[in-house]
Amino acid sequence: MPLFMDVHHLDGGVALGDVANAHKADLEKQGAHDVSYLRYWVDEGQGKIFCLVEAPSADAAHTVHRQAHGLVADAIYQVQEGS
Incomplete structure (x- = not known):
């Protein structure tokens, strides 16, 4: 399953x-x-939120945020985990 990192700027x-x-x-x-x-992850003072999500697509991840609370991400990036 693809892995995504989304970014919110509030x-x-x-x-x-x-x-x-x-x-x-x-x-x-x-x-x-x-x-x-x-x-x-949250940077309270800067209003930044980062979410790590496994999803079939960026669209699916976006849909969950929209339906759950309406705070959709400003950007969603497909990522690969490294060590």
């Missing part, structure tokens, strides 16, 4: 707790789209 910063709640909503919706949101 003006004015973002609270870690709000991102945690959005992630929970993703987990509730992801199964219907064969998507698995794995991890996320």
Whole structure:
């Protein structure tokens, strides 16, 4: 399954707790789209959120965010994990 990293840019910063709640909503919706949101990272002061997701396509990952909470990514990149 392809691996994607998405990036969100929110003006004015973002609270870690709000991102945690959005992630929970993703987990509730992801199964219907064969998507698995794995991890996320947050820069609260800069309003940056990064989500790592396994999905059949970037479109499927986008759909889960849209349906779960409406906070769609500004960019989605297909990535490969390295060590």
